[in-house]
Amino acid sequence: MLTRPRNLALIIAVAFALAAQGHVSAQTIHQQVIVIQIESVMAADTNEGVDPRLGAMGVRLRKIFNYSTYVLVNEQNGRAEIGKVIEFSMPGGRVLHVEPQSINGNMIAMEVLLFQGEKPMLTTDLKMPNKGWLIVGGPHYQQGELIIEIGANTGDATASPTAASAAPDK
Amino acid sequence: MVDCSHISLMLGPFEDRALEPHEYQEVAFHLARCEQCTAELADYSTLGRELRTMLTPELPLAGFKDAVMKRIENLPVPLSVRLGRFFGGLGDFFPSGLGLTTAAAVAAALTVVLVGPYAQMAVNRSAPAHEIAKVERAVEAVPTAGIASLRQDVAEMEEEPEPMISKLESDIPSVAVWNEPKMGTTVIWLPDQP
Numbered sequence: 414m415l416t417r418p419r420n421l422a423l424i425i426a427v428a429f430a431l432a433a434q435g436h437v438s439a440q441t442i443h444q445q446v447i448v449i450q451i452e453s454v455m456a457a458d459t460n461e462g463v464d465p466r467l468g469a470m471g472v473r474l475r476k477i478f479n480y481s482t483y484v485l486v487n488e489q490n491g492r493a494e495i496g497k498v499i500e501f502s503m504p505g506g507r508v509l510h511v512e513p514q515s516i517n518g519n520m521i522a523m524e525v526l527l528f529q530g531e532k533p534m535l536t537t538d539l540k541m542p543n544k545g546w547l548i549v550g551g552p553h554y555q556q557g558e559l560i561i562e563i564g565a566n567t568g569d570a571t572a573s574p575t576a577a578s579a580a581p582d583k
Numbered sequence: 584m585v586d587c588s589h590i591s592l593m594l595g596p597f598e599d600r601a602l603e604p605h606e607y608q609e610v611a612f613h614l615a616r617c618e619q620c621t622a623e624l625a626d627y628s629t630l631g632r633e634l635r636t637m638l639t640p641e642l643p644l645a646g647f648k649d650a651v652m653k654r655i656e657n658l659p660v661p662l663s664v665r666l667g668r669f670f671g672g673l674g675d676f677f678p679s680g681l682g683l684t685t686a687a688a689v690a691a692a693l694t695v696v697l698v699g700p701y702a703q704m705a706v707n708r709s710a711p712a713h714e715i716a717k718v719e720r721a722v723e724a725v726p727t728a729g730i731a732s733l734r735q736d737v738a739e740m741e742e743e744p745e746p747m748i749s750k751l752e753s754d755i756p757s758v759a760v761w762n763e764p765k766m767g768t769t770v771i772w773l774p775d776q777p
Binding site: 421425473476477520532533534535536537538539540541542544545546547548549550551552553 | 683687746747748749750751752753754755758763766767768769770771772773774775776
């Protein structure tokens with residue numbers, strides 16, 4: 414039969430182990446950062462072709478839509494921890510909120526809100542594959558449509574900690 | 584002379600040395616003169632010897648102690664007793680307080696290492712070499728004609744899970760949503776309002 418001090422030692426050991434395990438898990442969760450990539454594209458039927466700055470993105474847009482002109486308006490990158498909202502200022506006075514909510518395997522759950530000024534235009538919860546894209550298109554912007562491409566990935570990226578504009582608004 | 588029938592009753596006790604001294608003397612005095620009772624006593628002696636031989640078997644005690652000790656060693660020891668011995672052993676090496684604290688820290692560290700995510704990462708990272716070799720041999724054994732179907736199966740297995748929209752709210756009517764699985768893209772289209 415164990416003596417009382419030995420029972421106490423066992424309890425301390427188990428408590429210490431559980432606390433350490435919880436601390437490590439908590440650190441793992443807090444270290445999860447999602448890299449958000451935002452590209453704003455103006456699509457129109459003005460026969461100006463695809464902006465070369467779009468690269469592979471332009472090819473993808475031409476496969477999905479039937480516009481004759483795709484111009485990169487704005488490009489931003491940001492990093493967001495799970496459960497924290499990152500805000501992007503979009504062309505035309507629109508504001509985009511992205512909140513990564515969880516990672517399950519290769520799927521990233523996010524909440525995406527699009528505002529026109531202060532008025533909400535779209536609220537959606539979705540799960541998308543790592544390195545996948547969500548395109549929010551329309552409504553009308555300048556002489557065409559504004560297409561917002563939202564990419565999310567869990568890997569290392571060279572993105573700056575805060576949202577930054579890489580291309581000037583047109 | 585005393586009657587032989589009287590002496591005969593006392594021959595058994597005489598042989599067993601269970602008579603009173605005066606009875607013993609009486610029987611001995613009679614036996615010195617009576618061949619018949621002497622022969623009967625001899626029969627008693629022979630019978631007693633044979634009975635003792637039959638009723639005293641020789642027990643095989645060789646190895647008995649070792650067998651008992653072995654069975655004792657094989658008895659299951661309760662966990663509490665084993666833990667008690669472990670911590671008791673630690674107490675022999677360290678002062679009691681330091682020993683208990685050390686035991687607690689060692690247990691915590693082992694739990695973190697063995698159960699923690701770092702261990703899981705290490706387990707997932709290490710692929711046994713013999714398993715890889717086995718897979719390579721299996722791939723080599725696939726006939727050329729079957730490679731196309733094998734690649735198709737692998738492509739289906741590696742296909743990305745499709746995105747899923749669980750909530751969609753908008754003031755704009757007729758919002759269109761569709762997936763482009765080959766491009767890993769989901770599209771939400773907000774049409775112009777009239």
